[in-house]
Amino acid sequence: MSTEVKEKVWEVTLNSDCQCYDCPKCGVGFVGAEYGQKCDECAVELVNSDSCAGCWEDSENNFYEALESWKKEVGVDWDYVRISGVGVGWMRSSGYTEVPLETCLKSLTINGDFRIEAKWEEKTFSARRYSHDEPTGSAVFTFTLIEEEEE
Numbered sequence: 515m516s517t518e519v520k521e522k523v524w525e526v527t528l529n530s531d532c533q534c535y536d537c538p539k540c541g542v543g544f545v546g547a548e549y550g551q552k553c554d555e556c557a558v559e560l561v562n563s564d565s566c567a568g569c570w571e572d573s574e575n576n577f578y579e580a581l582e583s584w585k586k587e588v589g590v591d592w593d594y595v596r597i598s599g600v601g602v603g604w605m606r607s608s609g610y611t612e613v614p615l616e617t618c619l620k621s622l623t624i625n626g627d628f629r630i631e632a633k634w635e636e637k638t639f640s641a642r643r644y645s646h647d648e649p650t651g652s653a654v655f656t657f658t659l660i661e662e663e664e665e
């Protein structure tokens with residue numbers, strides 16, 4: 515998990531598997547550490563933690579924070595988003611869905627392991643998903659803010 519804010523660019527990475535690590539010597543926990551990273555204090559390699567410290571929730575929060583910032587950038591205060599996907603699943607199908615902004619991450623997640631790299635740049639928000647379902651590449655999702663239709 516990493517969040518990086520550059521000028522008008524925001525990147526968030528979400529991993530389905532736990533990103534929590536512990537130092538086997540001093541027991542200090544790290545969230546979002548990289549494989550092979552060492553404890554700052556002990557200089558021993560970190561190991562995967564037995565207990566998750568809530569890294570997915572962290573990633574989720576970062577994702578929605580990025581969406582909110584993007585919405586401000588677009589300057590449209592609508593609460594629905596159209597997500598257009600291409601190269602989705604092993605059939606590499608395309609299509610779109612319209613969902614509430616506040617729960618739209620659900621449309622990108624799947625059962626099984628995956629990594630999502632979301633980013634917005636200027637007025638475009640997009641996300642790439644890497645998973646076993648998409649072995650030959652990645653699914654690409656583009657987000658558009660839409661007005662809620664009256665029923």
Ligand SMILES: [Zn+2]
Nearest residue numbers: 537540553556
């Ligand atoms: Zn340590």
Ligand SMILES: [Zn+2]
Nearest residue numbers: 532534566569
């Ligand atoms: Zn975790």
